Amino acid sequence: MSGQRILVVGAGHVGLYAALRLSSKLRDAEVIVVDPQPHMTYQPFLPEAAAGNISPRHAVVPLRRELSRCRVVSGEVTRIAHHRKVAQVRPITGPALEIGYDHVIVAPGSVSRTLPIPGLREHGIGFKNIGEAIYLRNHVLERLDVAATTSDRATRARALTFVFVGGGYAGIEALAEMEDMARDALRYYPSLTADQMRWVLVEATQRVLPEVDRDMGAYTVRQLLKRGLDIRLSTRLESCVDGNVVLSDGEAFPADTIVWTAGVRPSPMLNQTDLPRDAKGRIRCAATLQVVDADGRIVEGAWSAGDCAAVPDLTAPAGELCSPSAQHAVRQARRMADNIALVVGGRAPVDYRHKHVGSVASLGLHKGVAQVYGVKLTGLPAWFMHRTYHMSRIPSLNxxxxxxxxxxxxxxxxxEVVSLGQLQHPKDSFAEVTPPLTDHAGAR
Structure with missing residues (x-):
């Protein structure tokens, strides 16, 4: 069968890799990729970009360059009516449009899993995209400037208090890299010392890095404690109204920086589809990456993978699902693209099967932790493995x-430890020197 139209919703790990493979395997098919951003963000590099180890531009992959054989639509899918095989798209500008398809890959990814905590919406910072990573970098360096300039002790202590909520990979890497960067920057602030900074990790469970064995998580905690970080396990953030942090263990203190990295949940866009989902809002999938209903029947022409999909893990005990990791997402994308090509050619799809090989994490420059194929590494070797692995995984030779x-x-x-805080409000300085129209008219 030729002339198939394949719609890819989302250009994250799943969307980008699936579109690349489909465009090379089905040359006569039209592959349409819809995403609000013109790039794919390689999220494992967000901590390095925030810490200044790599340029932020190098942590993202331009879609139009990589997907030259695909049609890229800059916009947001607002609804999928699979019973009609039609998706509604809201482009960056202009009227909404409908895109029909023969097959749809639903991979909008995930969003931060937040809670209704007082003050979090107003004072919290996420860590899911490159904009948030750049903002956090500028914000931390600006707090050093504030602390070095003020003569008020309370203001200085507040500026130098940094709270990270969530002890998974995102939280640990963000905390470790930002503390490492700030400590490095202190050489340019002779009035400040490292012991004046307070870095707090708040984790609701009794351990960090749940993806690795407990001894590796314990090693990570010991290393962070040696650096003077305040690690609060079995502790929850209760409130942060006006930047006043209140923890479940009873302690309260002011902080200018509150970073939320406590897990993810499927994109809310899935609420606007007629595709079957599980109790956690993920799209139900078979091991072939095809969408299935509650009775396990295949929903023809619908596919999903990655963070927003409930995919059986065939290498684990029955009932287990694949973890929401880039490791699975990339491999699922390739298997899914191959399966779509098989189905288009009239053949049966193949089950996705991949045993999780392990995890790697950076704890700052020359420091890390890794558990791969049962082999456990710490320190410099783990850090080197972390960099080598992710360098091999980021798309494109460029x-x-x-x-x-x-x-x-x-x-x-x-x-480089300079803040570019003006990036957050680039028009402010121009607006300040431009008189309003009423003043100009009155002067005449």
């Missing part, structure tokens, strides 16, 4: 070369 160049330059040049 990005691999740019990341390696960034790392190589960092061996000979000091890390």
């Amino acid at each position: 990005r691999k070369i740019r990341v390696v160049v960034d790392w190589t330059l960092a061996l000979f040049l000091r890390r």
Whole structure:
């Protein structure tokens, strides 16, 4: 069968890799990729981008460059009516449009799993995209400027208090990299010392890094404690109204920086589809990555994978699902693209099967933890494995070369620790010097 139209919703790990493979395997098919952003964010590099180890531009992959054989639509899918095989799209500008399809890959990814905590909406910072990573970097460096300038002790203590909520990989890496960067920056602030900074990790469970064995999580906690970080396990954030942090263990203190990394949940866009989902809002999938209903029947032409999909893990005990990791997402995307090609050609799809090989995490420059194929590494070897693995996984040779160049330059040049806070409000300075129309008319 030829002339198939395949709609890819979302251009994250799943969407990008699936579209790349489909465009090469089905040359006569039309592959349409819809995403609000013109790039794919390689999220494992967000901590390195925030810490200044690599350029933020090198942590993202331009869609139009990589998907040259696909049609890229910059917009947001607002509804999927699969019973009609039609998706409604709201482009960046202009009227909404409908896109029909023969097959749809639903992979909008996930969003931060937040809670209705007083003050979190107003004072919390997420860590899911490149904009948030750049903002956090600028914000932390600005707090150092504030602390070095003020003569008020309370203001200085508040500026130098940094709270991270969530002890998974995102939270641990973000905390460790930002503390490492701030400590490095103190050489330019002679009035500040490292013991004046307070870095707090708040984790609701009794351990960090649940993806690795407990001894590796315990090692991570010990290393962070050696660096003077305040680790609060079995503790929850109760409130942060006006930046006043209240923890479930009874302690309260002011902080200018509150970073939320406590897990993810499926994209709310899935609420606007007629596809079957499980109790956690994920799309139900068979091991072939095809969408299935509650009775296990295949929903023809619908596919999903990644964070927003409930995919059986055939290498684990019955009932277990694949974890929401980039490791699974990339492999699922390739298997799914191959299966779509098989179905289009009239053949049966193949089950996705991949045993999780392990995890790697950076704890700052030259520090890390890794557990791969049962082998456990710490310190410099783990850090080197972390970099090697993710350099091999970021899409495109272009990005691999740019990341390696960034790392190589960092061996000979000091890390850049300057804040570019004006990026957050680029029009403010121009607006301040531009008189309002009423004043101008009155002057005449």
